[in-house]
Amino acid sequence: MDHMTQVLGILDEVLGLNGRAAAYTKESPLLGAVPELDSMAVVSLITAVEDRFGIVVGDDEIDAATFGTVGSFVDFVERKLSM
Amino acid sequence: MEAFFLPAAVGQRFCIYHAASGPLARGSLLYIHPFAEEMNKSRRMVALQARAFSNAGYAVLQIDLMGCGDSSGDFADATWESWVQDVTLACEWLRHRSSSPLWIWGLRSGCLIAVEAARRLKPALPLLFWQPSLDGSQVLRQFLRLKSAAEMLSGSAGGVVDSLRRDLVEGKNVEVAGYELAPELASGLERATLAPPHPGTRLEWLEVSSREVTDLPPVVARAKLQWEQAGCSVRYVSVQGPAFWQTIEIEEAPDLISATLTALLEPVEA
Numbered sequence: 001m002d003h004m005t006q007v008l009g010i011l012d013e014v015l016g017l018n019g020r021a022a023a024y025t026k027e028s029p030l031l032g033a034v035p036e037l038d039s040m041a042v043v044s045l046i047t048a049v050e051d052r053f054g055i056v057v058g059d060d061e062i063d064a065a066t067f068g069t070v071g072s073f074v075d076f077v078e079r080k081l082s083m
Numbered sequence: 084m085e086a087f088f089l090p091a092a093v094g095q096r097f098c099i100y101h102a103a104s105g106p107l108a109r110g111s112l113l114y115i116h117p118f119a120e121e122m123n124k125s126r127r128m129v130a131l132q133a134r135a136f137s138n139a140g141y142a143v144l145q146i147d148l149m150g151c152g153d154s155s156g157d158f159a160d161a162t163w164e165s166w167v168q169d170v171t172l173a174c175e176w177l178r179h180r181s182s183s184p185l186w187i188w189g190l191r192s193g194c195l196i197a198v199e200a201a202r203r204l205k206p207a208l209p210l211l212f213w214q215p216s217l218d219g220s221q222v223l224r225q226f227l228r229l230k231s232a233a234e235m236l237s238g239s240a241g242g243v244v245d246s247l248r249r250d251l252v253e254g255k256n257v258e259v260a261g262y263e264l265a266p267e268l269a270s271g272l273e274r275a276t277l278a279p280p281h282p283g284t285r286l287e288w289l290e291v292s293s294r295e296v297t298d299l300p301p302v303v304a305r306a307k308l309q310w311e312q313a314g315c316s317v318r319y320v321s322v323q324g325p326a327f328w329q330t331i332e333i334e335e336a337p338d339l340i341s342a343t344l345t346a347l348l349e350p351v352e353a
Contacts, residue, residue: 009293013325016332031236036331039232044329046235047225051326052292054302056221059231059245063238 003081006052007074014048015041026071031064042067055080089146091172093165094155097147098173100180101137108183109140110347112211113173115148115193118222118272119262121328122151125190128327128335135340141347142181143188146173148196159256159263163196163271170200174208184209186347191328192216195275207281211346213339214290214328217306219275229260277306282314287346291324291336316351 004026012021015036030037037045045067046057057080066076085102088095103109114129116122133143147154148169150161170187177185186209189197194215201208216222227247231240247257251266258264288303290296299307299319307317324336 006294013293013330016330039235040229041331042235043228043232044331046228048326048329050221050225054300056224058241059228059243060238060241062235062240064236067236 003078004070004074007049007077008070010045010048010052011070011073014044024070026069026074028070030069030073031067037067045073049077053077053081055083089173089176091149091169094149096149096155096169096173097153098176099133099145101133101143101145103140103142103183104137105140107140108142108181110184110186111142111144111177111181112136112186112188113170113177114143114145115170115187115189115197116145116151117191117193117216117328119226119260121191124330124333125328127333128339129190131335132340132343135344139344139348142177142183144173144177144180146170157263159265162265162267163275164267166196166268166271167199167203170196171203174200174204186211189213189215192219192222192272192275194277195219195222195272198277198280199275201280201284205281207284209285209287211287211343212289213343214326215277215288217277217302219272222275223269223272226264227257227259230257279310279313279315284310284315285351286310286315286317287343288317288319289339289342289346290319290321291326291339292321293323293325295323296321318346318351320346 008021008024050057065072067073085100087098089098136143146169149165150156150158187197187201188211190213194212197210227244230247231243234240234243250257251269254266256263256265303319307319310317320342322338322342324338325334327334327336
């Protein structure tokens, strides 16, 4: 399964979107557009990708731009995986 | 189902005991809950599993660790050592109650406590781990991060966490997400790893994933090898289901319940 599909699965599960994430594309906006994505949900998402992908996210590594769109979030995960 | 308070060295611990139904006592399990909010989110799944165990002939003892749930003490009084001692205390209680094989069942960071307690107990106890945390320092890091949720999106979370860590090093309690964390708990958690206890330990390792997992994840493969090299047996099973200890809404993972019963009932291949 490719990273995009995995990340969409994580978004859907952690935010409780009930399958809505399946329709998202790389351009789909996240922060500000998905009401479930508040600051606590951001923390849960980071924990979830750390656990599922086996990566470690530093405290200063993410900001609002990371969660701008599905694409920016996937890019972030892939950058971490390539490190 | 009995609810009672178990006297500990300091204070008492709230316990729930589910007796095995039927004449066959296949075993007894001591359940060790995870850290902070994961404990609350996973209550329903644990209750469902405990009931399933009882129906299958296994007794289950659930204990609220010091400062957690309905046990005495504040979370601020909890230390890692007190938690490990709670586990050994509860094991002794279960051993007096039943002569059937004793298991320790952990979820997430509960597995880290279980492993340390298992090391102090003889003989080697079989272990049932749900989604074990491999590394206490990661659990601590993910927990401290909750404090910086608001700062996270402005890219200034690091300063908040650094400040928390400084306070802990200076011997001060810190407050995170409504939990007051003592340095003695933070340091014990930070040092904890899922290292194998005694040779001959049987570990049933179960995980849930929203996607189908066909291969052993690399972190699991490494841990499994470490345990096998230490003379333990490890069986890993992944089922589809939500990360119920983490999801915003309370969720259930029914496949995990049946897979867990199978893990205990199915003999380990030689």
